[in-house]
Amino acid sequence: MNRIRLDANRMMADMLGDKGISRQELAGMAEKAASAYAQVEANRGKGMQGWMDLPYNQGDVVERIEAAARRIAGEFDAFVVLGIGGSALGPLAVQQALNHLRYNELPAGKRPGPRLYVEDNIDPERMASLLDVIDLKKTCFNVITKSGGTAETMSQYLIILDALKKAVGEDYKRHIIVTTSEKKGFLIKIAQREGYETFYIPDGVGGRFSELCPVGLLAAAVTGIDVRGLLAGAKDMDERCGSADLFENVALFEAVLMYIAMQKGANISVMMPYADSLKLMSDWYAQLWAESLGKNVTLSGKPVNVGQTPVKTLGVTDQHSQLQLYTEGPFDKVVTFLKVENFRAETPIPHGCSDIPTIAFLGGKSHNQLIEAERRGTEYALLRAGRMSQTITLPAVNAETVGQLLYFFELVTAYTGAMLEIDAFNQPGVEESKIAAYAVMGYDSEIHTAKREEMRACPEGKPEYVF
Ligand code: PA5
Secondary structure, three states: OOOOEEEOHHHEHHHHHHHOEOHHHHHHOHHHHHHHHHHHHHOOOOOOOHHHHOOOOOHHHHHHHHHHHHHHHHHOOEEEEEOOHHHOHHHHHHHHHHOOOOHHHOOHHHOOOOEEEEEOOOOHHHHHHHHHHOOHHHEEEEEEEOOOOOHHHHHHHHHHHHHHHHHHHHHHHHHEEEEEOOOOOHHHHHHHHHOOEEEEOOOOOOHHHOOOOHHHHHHHHHOOOOHHHHHHHHHHHHHHOOOOOOOOOHHHHHHHHHHHHHHOOOOEEEEEEOOHHHHHHHHHHHHHHHHHHOEEEOOOOOEEEEOOEEEEOOOOHHHHOOHHHHHHOOOOEEEEEEEEEEOOOOOEOOOOOOOOHHHHOOOOOEHHHHHHHHHHHHHHHHHHOOOEEEEEEEEEOOHHHHHHHHHHHHHHHHHHHHHHOOOOOOOHHHHHHHHHHHHHHOOOOHHHHHHHHHHHOOOOOOHHHOO
16 A cells, blocks of 8 residues: 655755754654553544444445445435534545545546535535526435434425425426434434435444544545455554554644644644645644643643644645745744645646747656656745645545545544643533524524523623624
């Protein structure tokens, strides 16, 4: 298997001087890292660490997914995911990484499956625009929500249910597939009552750790992605990270670097893929990193405010928008480049403009050379400015390397959470806003009514601050 590689040299004092991480600082973390590793391993497959089992325990599930995917691809022109957060970001990232960059715009004969739409917002214009571009009679909807009650997803379900009934009558059940918890929430009850085909999200797999379960695998299989390759890549990364020695475990090493970087005040993690195919990997990473590590209390109940703010960027595009800040602004960032060694296309630059030497110079080279040259240029500019950066190289973007990358970041997140001594698997700060939104909508239940009262007690804003 082609393995992804981490080059962290530009994080280290050896290259960066006093702004970097020293060998002594790494050595000082050996014990903490080993105990984080032990904690993560002790909880493997338990509590909310069911995601660590996913590369190993889904044989039957994968067969069902592949069978469903064949049926869907044969019957429908479009496959629409209704979901948000962890139920949407993984499917989006994997689709962008592994299929044609303009997949939906390809003619049907050139696509391995139906068009894919992932509807992860409730902008009122968005649903109307979706309905303008799909034919309900030829569309399959995958309603994904672990809790089975998320307002955004379930409101979309109600709209689609109504539209489907009008368009296809009693046949609507064939157009809906549910992915949810087997035992908890309302959606499983609805699915059982209606008889929808259903896939389960294992109890110990939280939204942002769910791409490698049916949440992500079904949409991937429907669009022709090799889901076995994704899981094989994840398994390979898991096996590669089987040591408590930070120099023997790439994810543990990375977690230690990020932990030390945070201690040094680098509270921003910039994810900068130099490949359009990996652009949405930054969105997926942003949720994983932000929701897992942004916490205000340790496991032992000590108040803290920890976390590192993820920033989503794209090379080279954002060299022309954010790089100025990264090289000259505050020393508060780690920049992680995602580099692709072998792109799936070669784009030569033809000769031309022979009278203008700086432009003529580009002729005979390729975009493949130029994008890597620009990445190296950015890497060098950051180094010269004393800024921490690191590079994760994918020999090629394929199911196995993407599976490795996903699992790598999941492990890094779990280890970092353990070092920060927080619960990396909950999201109480998100729950608060969900309750508040239902309260604003006027829902009457003890908790929502109380929240409405609490919100009413907020001081009124002053008119002089409103323009
Ligand atoms: O990571 C998480 O658990 C969350 O971000 C969820 O994915 C998100 O809130 C959606 O929840 P649900 O899948 O229950 O609809």
